[in-house]
Amino acid sequence: MSNINENMKLKDILFKVPAAADVFREVNIDFVNNGSDTLKDAYDAGHFNLENILYEVNELSKERIEGIDVSYMDEPSIIKYIGRKYNDDLLDELPVLNDYVEKLAKKYKKEDAEYDKVSDLFYNIYREMTVHIETEETDVYPLLTTYYEQQSEVTHEALKPHITRLIDEHQNIVSWFKQIRSLTNGYTPVDSNEPLNVFVMKKLEENENNIMTILHLENNLLFTPFR
Incomplete structure (x- = not known):
C-alpha cells in the first residue's frame, strides 16, 4: 500500500x-x-x-499496476512510450471522432443537450492536439531525447521556447475537456438507447483519459527542467 x-x-x-x-x-x-x-x-x-x-x-494503491509502470523508465524510454502507445493512435482517431461528434451535434440540435458546444470544443482539441503531436514528434521529442542523453545546455536553451508554448497548449486542452465533461454530465448519454450517443460519449472519455496521461507525463516529468 x-x-x-x-x-x-x-x-x-x-x-x-x-x-x-x-x-x-x-x-x-x-x-x-x-x-x-x-x-x-x-x-x-x-x-x-x-x-x-x-x-x-x-x-x-492496493491494486496491482496493469501494463507498463513508467516509474521504472528513464526519460528517453518514456518519450518512446508516449509515441508508440498514444500519439500514432490519436492522429488516426481524432479526426474520425471529430466527425462522429459533429454528427451527434446535428442529430440532437433541437434537443436540450448542448452537443453543439461539445462539438466546437472537441474540434478545438482535435485541431490543437494534431499540431501538438506533429510538432513534438518532428521537433521536440528528438531534441528532448538528446537533452536527456547528453545533458546539453545548448539543447536545453533550444527547447525552452518550444516547451513554453506546449505548456500553454496543455492549459487550453485541459480547459476544453473540463468544459466537455461539465456539458455532458461526466460523459453521460442523454439517450442510453441510442448507439451513436453511447459510442461518442464513451470515446470522448477514453480520449480525455489518454490525452491527460500524455500531458501529465510531459508537464510533470519530461518538461520539469524547462519550467
Whole structure:
C-alpha cells in the first residue's frame, strides 16, 4: 500500500497510483497544470470531500499496476512510450471522432443537450492536439531525447521556447475537456438507447483519459527542467 496522504504532490500521487487520475478528474482536480500542488492545496481551491478522495486513492494503491509502470523508465524510454502507445493512435482517431461528434451535434440540435458546444470544443482539441503531436514528434521529442542523453545546455536553451508554448497548449486542452465533461454530465448519454450517443460519449472519455496521461507525463516529468 502506498500510504497516500494530503501533503503529497499530485504528480507524486499519480506516479505511485496512476489510476488516481480517474478519481481526480471526477472532482475537477487539474493534475496536469498543477502537478506540484499538494492534494491539500487542491482541496483548499476546490469543492470535494478530502477524506473520501484519500480513501479512494489508497484503496486503488492496493491494486496491482496493469501494463507498463513508467516509474521504472528513464526519460528517453518514456518519450518512446508516449509515441508508440498514444500519439500514432490519436492522429488516426481524432479526426474520425471529430466527425462522429459533429454528427451527434446535428442529430440532437433541437434537443436540450448542448452537443453543439461539445462539438466546437472537441474540434478545438482535435485541431490543437494534431499540431501538438506533429510538432513534438518532428521537433521536440528528438531534441528532448538528446537533452536527456547528453545533458546539453545548448539543447536545453533550444527547447525552452518550444516547451513554453506546449505548456500553454496543455492549459487550453485541459480547459476544453473540463468544459466537455461539465456539458455532458461526466460523459453521460442523454439517450442510453441510442448507439451513436453511447459510442461518442464513451470515446470522448477514453480520449480525455489518454490525452491527460500524455500531458501529465510531459508537464510533470519530461518538461520539469524547462519550467
